[in-house]
Amino acid sequence: MPVDVAGQRPNVKAELKVLTRLPVVFALLTTVMSAGAMFTLYTYIAPSLQNITHASPMFITLMLVLIGIGFSIGNHLGGKFADRSLNKTLTGFLVLLMLSMLLFPILAQTPIGAALALIVWGAAAFAVVPPLQMRVMSVAHEAPGLASSVNIGAFNLGNALGATVGGAVLSMGMSYSAVSIAGAVLTALGLLLVFIQMKMTKEPVHQFS
Structure with missing residues (x-):
């Protein structure tokens, strides 16, 4: 048996330790929010x-179909722009997601307004997925496979x-408009x-291009 086989085995303890670093924890919490x-x-919905x-x-x-189209558009745009600037892409689409959720109760009072709000919301919701994944893998580059999982x-x-937050809002007797507002609050926490x-780490340059 070659002497370097043991050295090729993944160091599970070291990889798990990577996940406890503050930048990695914050990146994962951003995904959660x-x-x-x-x-x-x-x-x-x-x-x-x-x-x-x-x-x-x-x-x-029809709106569910439209949301699905928005998901596809957002996923494409998120990956494309994240290659140029991860931080700007993530913050920009999170702001758009928050605004679309804040405006949804107003725009959704008409069918056309609802359609416009939902396709923008759908695009923004999935546009953040690629930069979120890239950020986690960047700050946990010593254990990219584990970090991705x-x-x-x-x-x-x-x-x-x-689902829990939305259910809690409704259980308190609030309207469905408040559900969207609660989602906007979670987005604001993600932005924070x-x-x-951004203060803790430097943005990776062309790391995933």
């Missing part, structure tokens, strides 16, 4: 449209967080985490 913001509205827009089942189906777990945790990370 961003995903949570998205799923706060997405989980309750059908009843939100029913209550705010007074939408029919057919209209709701944990980041997927953080996204799923955000899914649960968003990004600004903290």
Whole structure:
């Protein structure tokens, strides 16, 4: 057996230690908050449209298709712009996500307004996914595989967080408009985490181009 085989084995303890570093923790928390913001509205999108827009089942189906188109557009744009500037892409689309959720209760009072709000919201929601993944892998570059896997777990945790926050808002007797506002608050927390990370680390240059 070659003497260097043991040296090629992954150092699990060292990789796990990477995940405890503050920049990595903040990056993962940003994923949780961003995903949570998205799923706060997405989980309750059908009843939100029913209550705010007074939408029919057919209209709701069309809006779900439109959201899917927005997801595809956002994922493409997020990856494209993140190659140029990770921080600007992440902050820009998080701001757009927050604004779209703040304006959704107003715009969704008409079918056209709802359609415009949701395609922008869908694009912004998925545009943050590529830069979030790139940031985690950048700050945890010693363990990219593990960091990527944990980041997927953080996204799923955000899914649960968003559904829980939306449900809590409704259980307190608030309207479906407040669900979207709660999602905007989670987005603002994600933005705050990004600004903290920008102070802590330098933006990687052409690392994933």
